[in-house]
Amino acid sequence: MKLFSYFRSSASYRVRIALNLKKIPHETDFVHLLKNGGQQRGEAYAALNPQKLVPALATEEGVFTQSLAIIEYLEETRPEPPLLPAAAAERARVRAIAQLMACDIHPLNNLRVLQYLQNHLQADEAVKNAWYAHWINEGFGALEQLLQSPQTGRFCHGNTPTLADCFLVPQVYNAQRFKVDLGAYPEISRINAECMRLPEFAAAAPENQPDAE
Template sequence: MQLHSFFNSSTSYRVRIALALKGLAYDYQPVNIRVGEHRAERYVAEVNPSATVPALQDGDFTLGQSLAIIDYLDARYPEPLLIPNEPALRARVLELSSLIACDMHPVNNLRVLGYLQTVLKVSPEQKDAWYRHWVSEGMKGVERILERHGRGAWCFGEAPTLADCCLIPQMANAQRMGCDMSGFPLSFAIYERALKHPAFDVAQPQKQPDFVTP
């Protein structure tokens, strides 16, 4: 199994957590999105037609998009199950995961921030304000879901789920970008707990082979 990943990509981070939780070994294939390696002709043609990271290669099967990858891993390697089978719990896990993956991440990923700065010519201060605004808006929703429906040590129970795989990278990126996370105590408590968990620890950006100091 191979994982095409960039150390600071939150989507790659999600999949690294899932692989670690399942105890699956893989070969790490670095793709430096800062210099455009994800847009290289060979990568797009042979690995990931969406020209993004992550991409998983499992034998002769190749798949992009982090949520699709984790769903595939659950079906192929179901222990532990990260997307529960029980309908209401499954829906709740997907609700929070989708809020992060579909509402928050797309407006703040590297492509969007780069477009804001290089094409629309916003200032670094305006770009940072954009990032922090959408993090704040999204995290308010996350925190409300956890207040109403969260339980146990993790987002939804006593074991990590897909929701935790999405939340932890989002929290890490937000802090790296200087966002004030003090208004989201439930999310922050889960984040602190995760950093002490071996699977979340080994998946951290600074522990990847392509890590470089900013």
């Protein structure tokens, strides 16, 4: 397998964690999202992923896109260790936590959106930072409540890492990079710290990638 990744991309970071947890041997191809107007917009990469976003995962069965779909594919083809619980209702909870970030926080705060705000809406740094923090606080406020549940354990769901944790850690990293105060989210912060004690999470962190700057 070959992962197309950028060190700071949250969506790439999620897949890196899943690949590490499942100990799947793979190569990595580095796609620089800023250099030369963004290598993801070049012909070679756009042929792999018409969305011109990272990550993409090239496998013997084809090239897959969308971090959530990629991790579900890994779960179905390399089931150990499982990143989803066995019971449907528990799977629904884990997926909903992941999607709270995948659908309702991250898409609003990623690079292309911040660039649009700057280029088309003349947003300065203060306006962009307020926008960024607003969607983090909307999402993390709800997530903190969802985590007040007997189903939460050492990790977002139970005592082993799941899909939900693969999404939580990159989102926390991203929020910290934009200097959002996470003081109101003790449970999110606790779980993030638990995850970062595991080598599979630490090795996936942006600063530990070969393309880190």
